[in-house]
Structures are given as C-alpha cells and as structure tokens.
Amino acid sequence: MYTQSSHIESIEHLKQWLQVASAQAPADPSAVLVQLYAYEYTSNVEQYAKQIQQQLPTALITGASSQQGVVNADAEIHSITVIISWFENTRLAASWQPMTDDLYEAGQQIAADIVNDDTQVLLILVDNFSFNSELFWQGMQTLEHEIVIAGGQAVPIPSGSWLLLNDEIHHRAAIAISLSSLSLSAVNCGLSDWFPIGRAHQVGFSAGNRVYKIGGRTAYDQYCRYLNNGQKVSLEAIADFPLMTGDQREYTVLTPTRIHQDGSIEFDHGLTEGEEVWFVYSHPSLTAQHKQDSLAQLEEFQPESIFIYNCCSRANLVHQPGANELEPFAELAQTAGFYCYGEFSGVKQPQSLHHTLTYLALSESPTSQPPGVMPHDAHNSLSHLFHVIRRSLADLEVMTEDLETEVAHKNQQLVQSLKTDSLTGLPNYMALQEACSNSVHITHAVAVRLNNLAAINEFYGHHIGDVALRYVAKKIQLWACELEANCHVYYTGPSEWVLTLQRVSGDMTPILGHTIEQFIEELEAQPIDLTGHLNGAYLNVVLTAGIADYSDLANDNCKTNELVLKAHEARRRARQKNSLVCSANELSGSTSQVQHHINALYQVNTALAEQRVFLFGHPIFSAGDRQQVSTECLVRIHQHDQFILPSEFLVPIQDTHVYSRLSRHIIEQALTLMDGGDKRYSINLAPQDLQNDHTMQLLLNRISRLKTPHLLGIEIVETEEIEDYLHLKNICSAIRRHGARLIIDDFGSGYSNIDEILALSPDVIKFDGSLIRHIDRNERQRLIVSNMVKLFTDMKIETVAEFVHNETVCEMVEDLGVDYLQGFYLAEPGLLSASPEPVRLKRASPIG
Numbered sequence: 001m002y003t004q005s006s007h008i009e010s011i012e013h014l015k016q017w018l019q020v021a022s023a024q025a026p027a028d029p030s031a032v033l034v035q036l037y038a039y040e041y042t043s044n045v046e047q048y049a050k051q052i053q054q055q056l057p058t059a060l061i062t063g064a065s066s067q068q069g070v071v072n073a074d075a076e077i078h079s080i081t082v083i084i085s086w087f088e089n090t091r092l093a094a095s096w097q098p099m100t101d102d103l104y105e106a107g108q109q110i111a112a113d114i115v116n117d118d119t120q121v122l123l124i125l126v127d128n129f130s131f132n133s134e135l136f137w138q139g140m141q142t143l144e145h146e147i148v149i150a151g152g153q154a155v156p157i158p159s160g161s162w163l164l165l166n167d168e169i170h171h172r173a174a175i176a177i178s179l180s181s182l183s184l185s186a187v188n189c190g191l192s193d194w195f196p197i198g199r200a201h202q203v204g205f206s207a208g209n210r211v212y213k214i215g216g217r218t219a220y221d222q223y224c225r226y227l228n229n230g231q232k233v234s235l236e237a238i239a240d241f242p243l244m245t246g247d248q249r250e251y252t253v254l255t256p257t258r259i260h261q262d263g264s265i266e267f268d269h270g271l272t273e274g275e276e277v278w279f280v281y282s283h284p285s286l287t288a289q290h291k292q293d294s295l296a297q298l299e300e301f302q303p304e305s306i307f308i309y310n311c312c313s314r315a316n317l318v319h320q321p322g323a324n325e326l327e328p329f330a331e332l333a334q335t336a337g338f339y340c341y342g343e344f345s346g347v348k349q350p351q352s353l354h355h356t357l358t359y360l361a362l363s364e365s366p367t368s369q370p371p372g373v374m375p376h377d378a379h380n381s382l383s384h385l386f387h388v389i390r391r392s393l394a395d396l397e398v399m400t401e402d403l404e405t406e407v408a409h410k411n412q413q414l415v416q417s418l419k420t421d422s423l424t425g426l427p428n429y430m431a432l433q434e435a436c437s438n439s440v441h442i443t444h445a446v447a448v449r450l451n452n453l454a455a456i457n458e459f460y461g462h463h464i465g466d467v468a469l470r471y472v473a474k475k476i477q478l479w480a481c482e483l484e485a486n487c488h489v490y491y492t493g494p495s496e497w498v499l500t501l502q503r504v505s506g507d508m509t510p511i512l513g514h515t516i517e518q519f520i521e522e523l524e525a526q527p528i529d530l531t532g533h534l535n536g537a538y539l540n541v542v543l544t545a546g547i548a549d550y551s552d553l554a555n556d557n558c559k560t561n562e563l564v565l566k567a568h569e570a571r572r573r574a575r576q577k578n579s580l581v582c583s584a585n586e587l588s589g590s591t592s593q594v595q596h597h598i599n600a601l602y603q604v605n606t607a608l609a610e611q612r613v614f615l616f617g618h619p620i621f622s623a624g625d626r627q628q629v630s631t632e633c634l635v636r637i638h639q640h641d642q643f644i645l646p647s648e649f650l651v652p653i654q655d656t657h658v659y660s661r662l663s664r665h666i667i668e669q670a671l672t673l674m675d676g677g678d679k680r681y682s683i684n685l686a687p688q689d690l691q692n693d694h695t696m697q698l699l700l701n702r703i704s705r706l707k708t709p710h711l712l713g714i715e716i717v718e719t720e721e722i723e724d725y726l727h728l729k730n731i732c733s734a735i736r737r738h739g740a741r742l743i744i745d746d747f748g749s750g751y752s753n754i755d756e757i758l759a760l761s762p763d764v765i766k767f768d769g770s771l772i773r774h775i776d777r778n779e780r781q782r783l784i785v786s787n788m789v790k791l792f793t794d795m796k797i798e799t800v801a802e803f804v805h806n807e808t809v810c811e812m813v814e815d816l817g818v819d820y821l822q823g824f825y826l827a828e829p830g831l832l833s834a835s836p837e838p839v840r841l842k843r844a845s846p847i848g
Helices: 011-024 042-055 104-113 131-144 218-228 235-239 284-301 310-316 327-332 383-417 429-438 453-460 462-482 504-527 559-574 588-609 657-675 692-702 726-737 753-759 779-793 805-817
Strands: 002-008 031-037 058-066 069-073 074-077 078-088 092-096 119-126 148-153 161-164 169-172 173-180 185-192 193-204 243-246 251-254 256-259 266-267 277-279 304-309 334-340 343-347 351-355 356-364 441-448 486-491 497-504 545-550 581-583 615-620 628-639 642-644 681-685 713-719 743-746 764-765 798-801
Touching: 002 011, 002 069, 002 334, 011 042, 011 078, 011 356, 031 334, 031 615, 031 642, 042 058, 042 169, 042 628, 058 119, 069 078, 069 310, 074 764, 078 148, 078 173, 078 334, 092 161, 104 119, 104 173, 119 185, 119 356, 148 243, 148 334, 148 356, 161 173, 161 657, 173 251, 173 497, 185 343, 218 235, 218 266, 218 383, 218 559, 235 256, 251 486, 284 327, 284 356, 284 615, 304 310, 310 334, 327 334, 343 356, 429 486, 429 497, 441 462, 441 504, 441 559, 453 462, 453 779, 462 486, 462 497, 462 504, 504 545, 504 581, 545 559, 545 805, 559 581, 588 628, 588 657, 615 657, 628 657, 657 681, 681 743, 713 726, 713 779, 726 743, 726 753, 779 798
Parallel strands: 031 058, 119 148, 304 334, 545 581, 628 681, 681 713, 713 743, 743 764, 764 798
Antiparallel strands: 002 078, 031 078, 058 161, 069 074, 069 334, 092 173, 119 173, 148 343, 161 169, 185 356, 193 277, 243 251, 243 277, 256 266, 304 356, 343 351, 441 497, 441 545, 486 497, 615 628, 628 642
16 A cells, blocks of 8 residues: 655646656556545535546545645645555445435445445545434444444535535535455544543433433533533534543543524434433643554554544644644654544444544555554543542532522622612612512502702702702601501602502592692702701702502503503603692603604614615706706605605604714715716705704715815704804804805794894795795785895895795796795605615605
8 A cells, every 4th residue: 555645736736746646656556545635615626636537547536625634744724635545455435425314324325335345444524514423323333344434524614615526526415435455454543532521410301312401401501501601602612512421431422413492402422311421521632642552553553554534623733843743643654634523433333523633544564463452541640630620629519509508698688788778778679670570469659759859969969969868768758657558668769769559449549649749748848957967058859749550551461660660751741741740641642742752763763774764856946947956855764665754753853863863864865966966956954953063064074075065055944943043153154165055944934033044144045835835825925925035136045935836826936036946836856866666655745
C-alpha cells in the first residue's frame, strides 16, 4: 500500500501533482482510493473530481466538506486536500444511502451492497448533523465478522455541507467505502477522555432514544439550567456535554442528536427510566497520555498509511509550537485526513464521538499485525483532578441545601419588608398587587393623590414633603377605620394611596363618593402645623380622589387590579375637571376618546416602522389657463389595502413625539422626491413643527442641500396656538434665506391676524375652504375674498383659492383675481410614491 497527499491550490496544480504522484506509485495496483476534503463550492469540487477521473480513470473517489485538511503534520485551513492510496491486494466497493427517517434500513442496505467475507474496513462519511448513529450502526449488525469502521461527518461551510462519490455531490446522505482483502490489516482508535461533571442525575420518562425527563425537569430544561443558567442553548452547545452511563472504566457516552418542541431530547443511544447519568466533558488537552500509549502500539504495528479523522475542536492543537499532535503519526507513516464534525471509531458497531482524535492505520505488509488491548492508565492526574472536582461538588450540594434553608427564611423576612413602605408604615404597591391577585371579594377601589407634593418638595424641601405624606397617610388610615366596611389602605407612591373595600354593594358607591369628598374638604381646610420643622409655618394639602366599583368593569372575568386602574383613571379625570372626586362611571365618553388616541398612536407608530407612510399630491393650477403649476404634499397611511386620511390620526397624536417623527418622515420623503427635479412642491408645517428644534433643523438642512430650493413652498397655518411670534418670524426668515417660498395656509379659517401675517412677508396666501365653499351663494364671502385679493395683489403676494369644487366657483374666483386654484373639481389628491394594490380611500372627504 502506498499513499500520497497534498494541499491543492488550483486545477493546474492538481494536474501537475497527479502526474508526479502517479509516477511514484506502484505499477499495477489492485485499486486506487482518492479522498478529497475541501472548503469549496460543490461546482468547483465536481471539477476537481472530474480532473482526477481523467488522470486516474480506475480510481474510486470520495470526500466531504471540511474547513481543514491534513497532510502529514500539516493542517491547512480552508484547503483542498487530496489523498491518494494505491493498494496491491485490496478491492474497493462503494455505496451511498440517503439519510431518511429509516436509518436502520440505510445501514442495512450499505452492508448488503459492499460487505464481503474478506472485508476488513468500512470508511464512512455522513452529511447530517442530527445523525442518530445507533440505528445506523444497528442496521449494519448483519455483518458476520468484525470489521473496522472509521470516518466522520461533513463540516458545515458557508456554501453548505456535502459529500462526494466519484463525480457526484450528495447532501444529507451516507457514503461507505469497503476495503476487502485477506492481506489487509487495520487498526483504529479514538483518543479522548470523558470526565463526569457534578452529581448524577436520574433519568425520568424515556422512550427508545428519546429522553423526556432528567432530574425532575424536561431534558432540555435541565441542560439549559446547567449550561446557561436557565437560558436557551443550541443543539451544538448541548452536544459538547453529552451524557455518560456506567463508570470511567466501562462507560457509554450518549450524544444528543435532536431537540424536540416538548423539551425532550433524542440521543444516539437509548436510556431506561431510573438510570443514572452524568454530564461529561472532554477537552483535546486531556488525551495526551492516552495518545502516548496508542502511539507505542502503532509503532509496533508498523502501518503503511494512517488516515486521521479529527474533531474540529482540536484544530488549534496542530498549530501549537512544539506540541503538534499530528507529528508523531507523521513520523510513523504517510498521514492524511480531515477535521470533521463528529468522528466514527470502533469495530463492527463503532461509537459516534466528539472532541476526539480518531485514526485508521492500514498495512498490506505481512509483517504488520494488530496490537493487543491497550492498558488503562490508572495514574492520570487530570482524571484524579476531575474526581476531586466531582467530590467537591457533592460536598457543595450538601452545603447549598443548608444554605437554601437559611436563605428561604431570610427571603421570607425580606419579602415582608419589601411589602411595607418605610415612610408611612403602610402596605405598598407589591402588597396591593398580591391582595388583588388573591382576593375575589374586593368590590370597590379608591385612589387618592396628594397633588401639591412636588411644590412642597421644591419650596420647603423633601423632609417637609415626607411630613406631609405621613400626615395624610395617618388621616386616611383614621378615616378608613371609621367606614363600616372591610377597608385596607396601601401607599402605592409617589404621593398616591389606594383603598380597597370588600363586600360593599354597588348602591353604596354614591354615598362612598360623598363621604370621600367630605373627608378631602375637611383635610384641605386643616393646615398642617409644622412647628418643630419650620417655626410658625403652616402647610395646606391639595387632594383628588377617584372611585370605582365592580359595575365599572367590562365583565365579571376582569381582574381586581383592573378595578384599581379604573380608580386611578377616575382620579386623573377629577384633577382635569378640578373636582375633588370622580367616579369611574363618568369615564365612558373620555374612555372612548382615550382609546381612539391610543389606537391612532399605535397606527402611526407601526406605519412608520413598517414604511407604510406615503405621500399624496394635490395639484395646484394657475387661474385662467388652468395649467398645473405646483403640487401640495399630503400624508396618507396605508393599512389593510386602503389609505387612511390624516383626519383619522393627526389630531390624536399632535401632542406626542410621534407627530414630530411623522413630520420629519414627510419632510425627508418630499424633499427626496423633488431633489434635482424641475417641478414645484409644497409641504405643510403645523405649530408643533415650528416649535420642534429637531424638525426645523432637519428642514433647513435639507433645503440647503436642494439644487432648486425656489421650487419648494413651505405652508404655515397661522393659528392662536402660535404664542411666540418672534420665533415664528425667525423661522420664516430662515426659510426665505434658504431660498424656499413661504405660504400662509388656511387663511380665513377662524383666526387670522392680517398684521401679523403680513409681518411674516409671505410669498403666497391660500384662502381657506370656509371662504371659498359657498362663495357662489354668499355675497359677504365674495366681498371678503375680493378685497383680500386686491390687498394682497398690491403687496405682491400671490393667492390660491382652496376647495374649488365646481365650475361656478372656479369661474367666480378667477373673476375675483385669484392667481391659483386648488380643489376636487380640478383634481383629487394622487399617490406620489409607489404603493401596494388595490388602493382605495377609507372614506370620501371634500378636502385634501
């Protein structure tokens, strides 16, 4: 037997190397085996295989994806490694089977296809990470004599894992090569030491290879608890810590192959209920002594070739100076192989291993004889170390149990203290939550708030604020004791109390509300004497309260804490109304409004996140020839195959940050749309936009980057919401300095100060639809528009008539001298950017 191997850099390199290697090979070999392991795309692998077939037409080719190949003592990362073995008296046969659900049948079929009476070796390559080896090996137990089995699993690479048989690529399959000869001798071994960690765990329910329970938990939960503090772990991480049964002399290692949804784990071997297992671990550095013993026996055997099937986890051990674990093998014989994802080693029914250096040593020489059984090294200090760790962990468990008992007692005391407010001595929010969860008899909840606590803290200091809180808390407790009901008081902070009442009829709610109102009036009328804290100072408190009973809940299934939330809502409503007390049954109208605001906020937020905000354009036409001269940009939200009008969502969000985010999104979209074009556009700014520095900074920055800023118009609505006209003038001046046009929108809509508008020096003024809509029937409106048009014309300000909805109105405003027209009669708003189909408006609207 003669073997040559090389790391190949290209097809041309392969051609040259094959020529040299073939010239050195035996003249008339009985068979030629080529192994190809590569970090390559399958299309490239096929080219290499065809080149080998062309130069070695009788060769049998096999291989697998790998991140690192082995040539003697050299392991090259991301290599293409080719290994050629010429045999003198050995026959080769190949078989492949898909890795279907029936792995037993696959193993059985391979044995039937290629195993003969004189078969000595099976080289097996597999592409399937969840490979359940036990079934596969059981299928091969039809073998009547002992056969050495070696090989490994393909390594996942960016282009995907694969197997090679001649010039064909296979996925999720097993390839087997049989080596048959009476003169062939083979030795294989797996160099690894598994050490148990921690205590034994008892297997609970199991079925076949599937284990449902380990140590009282689901198998997966137990792994998560030990490997990642209860957090999820991957199958790859679990595979690094398989289970072991038996002891360290006679043991079986069970590798996890699959995690099921129900938390059970499938292993490559079966376990029985009640069996004890340990988590075990192996590291490449732990196999040093084992390797020395094995090398001594290999030297006795005198192999002609050694094939290495090494675990990926050992890859760094070949690059350590002076500690290359492959060098001793290369000194004995030609050595080659690859780093795989799981290693196979054994006779007749091998094990699927991890973290293991496995080798297959071959020889056709009659002087080579397989060595005897390797002695067990009983003096491995690392083994002793792990035993010490295991015993120490057992002792630690006893200590932990004692500590857990003490901690549980301390924890109970701590929880009790956590449920009490240290300032007022009352049960706190945590205690309230517990009471709400445990009690089904709470019928009423009252929320009380000290409204002027912030002012007290700011003016007098927090120590006086604490005095006020203790004073109010004491008064509330005294008042609660006077109630003819089972009443509990909680301080939920800051400056808030909650009272719960049990088994009180709903008819008593109005009476209870009146009683609370009287209590607050009396408390507010009695100032707190701060003698001893502040000389001669007195302090008055201001309170509001809300009350809710079980009839305010949506249904009987609502939880008690929802009753508390209702009381809080009623208390907030009381403060808005400047009332002392408010009942939750008064919230029906405001509740629907709040719901609408919440829905609108969610609607806009999700639309921004999912890029469902679109620009619509409403054309503007010149009066007279009625040619389009500009487009006003409008916003729409696309939802459920329809566009939602801004009237549905703008008002509810106008006082939130979401409104500003939406405005900035529209500015970005509109200015990106017009950038570099020759068409006029305008965008609307509301008072909220003008007061938002971030929005204004974005607008001015984007205008400064436009090539044609004079084509952009900024429409501003002049309303009573604008309090700082100096700031508004500065903004308008900045817009004009940057080259954009200034447009006053909705002139005449209800609040319009002509002097202040003219002070802004606008380029265009748009008449609101309220002035234009009935201009054909309202003489007063015609007179207003006519005079305004004349005034603005004299001041060189252009005008636009909005809401032009029919021909009569259109002709009339043209006759009055308006410069531009806009309205549904001339054109409806249309989409300015791409959107999904179909498109329809949610409801008709007379305005854009």
